[in-house]
Amino acid sequence: MTSKNKWLSSPYILWSVMFIIIPLGMIFYYGLTDKTGAFTLENITAIATAEHAKALWLSLLLSIISTVICFLLAYPLAMILSNMKVNQHSFIILIFILPMWMNFLLRTLAWQTLLEKNGVINSILNFLHLPGMNIINTPYAIILGMVYNFLPFMVLPLYNVLSKIDENVLDASRDLGAGSVHTFFRIILPLSIPGIISGITMVFVPALTTFVISTLLGGSKILLIGNVIEQEFTQASNWHLGSGLSIVLMIFIILNMIASAIFDKEGEGSML
Amino acid sequence: MKNTAKHIYTALIFLFLYAPIATLMVLSFNASKTRSKWGGFTINWYSRLFQNEEILEALGNTLLIAVVSAFVATIIGTIACVAMTGMKKRSRTILMGITNIPMLNAEIVTGISLMLLFISMGLRFGLGTILLSHITFNIPYVILSVMPRMKQLNPSTYEAALDLGASHVTAFFKVVFPDLLPGVLSGFLMAFTMSLDDFIITHFTKGAGVDTLSTKIYTEVKKGIKPEMYALSTLIFITVLILLLLVNMAPAKNKTPKNPKPL
Amino acid sequence: MEKELIQLVDISKSFDGQMVLDELNLNIHENEFVTLLGPSGCGKTTTLRILGGFTNPDTGKVIFDGTDITQIPPNKRQLNTVFQKYALFTHMTIAENIAFGLKVKKKSKSYIDDKIRYALKLVNLEGYENRMPNSLSGGQQQRIAIARAIVNEPKVLLLDEPLGALDLKLRQEMQYELIRMKNELGITFVYVTHDQEEALTMSDTIVVMNQGYIQQIGSPESIYNEPENAFVADFIGDSNIISATMIEDKLVNILGTRFACVDTGFGRNRPVDVVIRPEDVNLVEPDQGTIQGVVTHLIFKGVHYEMEVMAAGFEWLVHSTTLFPVGKEVGIRVDPFNIQIMNKPESEDEEAVAIDI
Numbered sequence: 001m002t003s004k005n006k007w008l009s010s011p012y013i014l015w016s017v018m019f020i021i022i023p024l025g026m027i028f029y030y031g032l033t034d035k036t037g038a039f040t041l042e043n044i045t046a047i048a049t050a051e052h053a054k055a056l057w058l059s060l061l062l063s064i065i066s067t068v069i070c071f072l073l074a075y076p077l078a079m080i081l082s083n084m085k086v087n088q089h090s091f092i093i094l095i096f097i098l099p100m101w102m103n104f105l106l107r108t109l110a111w112q113t114l115l116e117k118n119g120v121i122n123s124i125l126n127f128l129h130l131p132g133m134n135i136i137n138t139p140y141a142i143i144l145g146m147v148y149n150f151l152p153f154m155v156l157p158l159y160n161v162l163s164k165i166d167e168n169v170l171d172a173s174r175d176l177g178a179g180s181v182h183t184f185f186r187i188i189l190p191l192s193i194p195g196i197i198s199g200i201t202m203v204f205v206p207a208l209t210t211f212v213i214s215t216l217l218g219g220s221k222i223l224l225i226g227n228v229i230e231q232e233f234t235q236a237s238n239w240h241l242g243s244g245l246s247i248v249l250m251i252f253i254i255l256n257m258i259a260s261a262i263f264d265k266e267g268e269g270s271m272l
Numbered sequence: 273m274k275n276t277a278k279h280i281y282t283a284l285i286f287l288f289l290y291a292p293i294a295t296l297m298v299l300s301f302n303a304s305k306t307r308s309k310w311g312g313f314t315i316n317w318y319s320r321l322f323q324n325e326e327i328l329e330a331l332g333n334t335l336l337i338a339v340v341s342a343f344v345a346t347i348i349g350t351i352a353c354v355a356m357t358g359m360k361k362r363s364r365t366i367l368m369g370i371t372n373i374p375m376l377n378a379e380i381v382t383g384i385s386l387m388l389l390f391i392s393m394g395l396r397f398g399l400g401t402i403l404l405s406h407i408t409f410n411i412p413y414v415i416l417s418v419m420p421r422m423k424q425l426n427p428s429t430y431e432a433a434l435d436l437g438a439s440h441v442t443a444f445f446k447v448v449f450p451d452l453l454p455g456v457l458s459g460f461l462m463a464f465t466m467s468l469d470d471f472i473i474t475h476f477t478k479g480a481g482v483d484t485l486s487t488k489i490y491t492e493v494k495k496g497i498k499p500e501m502y503a504l505s506t507l508i509f510i511t512v513l514i515l516l517l518l519v520n521m522a523p524a525k526n527k528t529p530k531n532p533k534p535l
Numbered sequence: 536m537e538k539e540l541i542q543l544v545d546i547s548k549s550f551d552g553q554m555v556l557d558e559l560n561l562n563i564h565e566n567e568f569v570t571l572l573g574p575s576g577c578g579k580t581t582t583l584r585i586l587g588g589f590t591n592p593d594t595g596k597v598i599f600d601g602t603d604i605t606q607i608p609p610n611k612r613q614l615n616t617v618f619q620k621y622a623l624f625t626h627m628t629i630a631e632n633i634a635f636g637l638k639v640k641k642k643s644k645s646y647i648d649d650k651i652r653y654a655l656k657l658v659n660l661e662g663y664e665n666r667m668p669n670s671l672s673g674g675q676q677q678r679i680a681i682a683r684a685i686v687n688e689p690k691v692l693l694l695d696e697p698l699g700a701l702d703l704k705l706r707q708e709m710q711y712e713l714i715r716m717k718n719e720l721g722i723t724f725v726y727v728t729h730d731q732e733e734a735l736t737m738s739d740t741i742v743v744m745n746q747g748y749i750q751q752i753g754s755p756e757s758i759y760n761e762p763e764n765a766f767v768a769d770f771i772g773d774s775n776i777i778s779a780t781m782i783e784d785k786l787v788n789i790l791g792t793r794f795a796c797v798d799t800g801f802g803r804n805r806p807v808d809v810v811i812r813p814e815d816v817n818l819v820e821p822d823q824g825t826i827q828g829v830v831t832h833l834i835f836k837g838v839h840y841e842m843e844v845m846a847a848g849f850e851w852l853v854h855s856t857t858l859f860p861v862g863k864e865v866g867i868r869v870d871p872f873n874i875q876i877m878n879k880p881e882s883e884d885e886e887a888v889a890i891d892i
């Protein structure tokens with residue numbers, strides 16, 4: 001299979017240029033020009049205005065917290081799953097993808113029902129004589145929504161790298177005198193770095209840029225950077241400003257991509 | 273002891289993941305129209321669902337877009353995988369890098385970038401623009417599931433087929449493609465699922481008057497979700513669940529029960 | 536023979552209801568090169584894993600230097616293992632791999648550096664300190680796995696088919712290397728393999744195993760020359776295994792003809808199996824042979840010819856440096872001390888053992 005099928009790649013190359021490269025170029029074009037078409041950095045520096053900076057700061061804060069929580073929840077789970085020795089690798093992936101077959105907006109909305117003042121969770125807490133919690137329409141509800149929506153994207157890459165670790169390598173570590181704590185920190189954790197990086201990327205980027213979760217669970221008061229950009233496009237119709245803020249957002253995404261390229265050269269941490 | 277803790281932990285996580293789904297299912301049988309009150313059991317919403325033309329149209333759009341975009345993405349993606357194996361390492365790395373952009377980039381950025389493109393091209397926003405966008409973000413999923421299969425492929429089998437007199441096309445479809453098939457199928461399924469679940473990109477690339485289930489739900493959020501929606505999503509979920517269970521059960525019979533332990 | 540270092544006492548182990556080891560008893564001496572030899576599934580790897588502490592026996596005890604270590608976890612045992620597929624830590628350099636066990640034991644840096652240098656010299660890989668495992672060839676990785684184990688100064692080194700993944704030439708080279716290392720280190724090696732040639736080349740003692748039972752323990756020579764049953768005879772090298780009757784001491788009826796032999800104590804008119812190695816079957820002119828037959832197959836094997844001779848209803852396998860063409864009538868003679876008499880398997884179970892290889 002050599003030069004003969006060089007032309008085979010042309011449909012995909014054409015498609016990528018048309019629908020990936022050029023559109024990204026357009027964002028840069030709009031982001032770096034004003035309404036008259038003249039070059040300007042104003043749309044980028046607009047991030048420094050109090051309103052935008054606050055939204056970006058809140059987005060960063062909530063997405064980092066969510067990513068950390070996802071990691072802490074997912075790592076033990078991925079270890080448990082990878083130790084189960086289920087032959088059915090695909091089954092494990094399936095149970096995490098299955099929820100996606102129920103619309104993600106509805107699933108997120110369902111948390112309203114669960115979290116409401118007289119909702120399911122508070123009723124249970126009440127029944128157990130525990131203090132109720134009132135987190136709906138607060139940043140906490142947004143964090144919960146983020147963790148809920150993106151947790152599978154952390155579990156799957158971790159599960160993937162952990163289940164690929166050779167059992168013999170762990171035996172070798174024990175054989176050389178290492179206890180389970182030592183084996184975890186010196187062998188398992190370093191070997192799972194590609195999965196960790198990939199998981200962090202898969203959670204952090206959508207959490208940082210979401211506008212849906214904040215709309216559904218945060219009430220209308222809490223604005224994330226995603227909400228600001230979305231409004232510039234759908235309500236204010238200031239595409240230049242929206243594009244400029246998107247470029248700022250992409251800087252964070254690119255930083256994340258560079259980090260994952262450094263740590264995961266082999267692409268071992270992929271989700272599938 | 274330790275094992276019980278592990279089981280409880282796993283169960284709690286799955287409770288967390290599936291609780292909202294259970295909630296929606298319960299709501300689909302709730303006679304009261306508001307989410308927060310239980311008004312008794314009814315299957316009324318299920319029969320109302322089939323009279324609600326708006327929802328059915330959105331469902332039709334969603335399925336049409338998911339099937340067509342997954343199908344086109346599977347073809348383009350699979351061909352791209354075959355082509356990439358014949359490429360020089362450098363150009364392959366560049367192309368894989370471009371492939372990763374829609375996966376790693378924020379959906380909102382992909383959405384608005386496509387929106388800007390379609391506007392500047394003067395396209396009419398509607399099913400067509402949604403389709404183009406969905407194909408774009410689906411191709412990477414296909415490539416990522418076919419590529420590992422492609423790498424495992426033994427190039428000698430293709431050459432053996434040629435050696436035995438097959439043409440390049442016959443050799444590909446008789447020898448290479450069957451080996452790729454599991455990857456192609458899972459890529460298609462992945463793409464289909466992603467398309468079905470997408471809201472953000474559709475939100476930016478749809479035109480007025482055209483709705484998928486996601487965008488329909490989003491517009492309904494403010495005025496309150498129609499309970500028919502819960503009924504519909506319950507039906508979809510149960511259908512998929514049953515299909516997947518059937519698929520998973522069938523080959524399990526042929527498999528040997530367990531890997532023999534090392535002796 | 537030096538003093539006993541390890542005793543396995545009545546070890547039984549089953550996986551998923553399947554018996555893998557059945558009341559196994561084995562003594563290993565200090566400074567001995569012991570090989571556990573057998574087909575896959577015979578229980579040899581399980582035995583090794585029980586020694587290493589990775590698998591707990593269902594019943595029985597592991598005694599090490601006089602103390603019961605059955606319940607001691609692997610990280611507290613004075614044994615180290617060389618794993619089948621090396622199991623190197625791919626995220627660490629060669630030096631870090633070798634230093635791993637020593638760092639766990641909190642040895643000083645200068646001590647560790649000395650040890651690394653010594654170990655790399657021992658395995659002939661000086662200067663590889665900063666390489667990554669994946670940049671090494673299979674043979675080199677295997678040497679690093681050995682180096683990583685021996686720096687911990689174990690009293691016993693366990694080796695689980697360490698040469699299995701290497702090609703033939705490298706394997707033979709490594710066999711000599713292993714013998715040299717063992718002599719240099721002066722420690723006990725317990726070696727698992729299914730390769731009989733490897734076992735015969737390297738071992739002081741071979742333990743032939745099948746289906747969870749020890750079939751025979753002995754030196755390579757005694758295993759080869761005096762197999763105790765048909766399984767061992769068949770597993771180690773080629774052989775003619777023939778049903779026969781022991782007429783009396785030193786006289787056996789093979790295929791209706793009386794042969795003199797050297798074995799005694801089997802009783803009178805007892806059914807037995809006899810083993811005759813193909814190189815011990817002498818082909819002569821028909822009138823000089825004990826029995827007569829016709830050559831049916833002939834293959835040139837380099838050092839010798841391999842022939843099959845049909846005689847008295849049995850196809851005899853013969854190795855000889857003299858050529859007898861197909862169709863030639865020949866006589867067969869066997870020296871008495873080359874006829875090995877074995878008891879017939881007693882139960883049907885053991886019969887199955889003999890066939891199922």
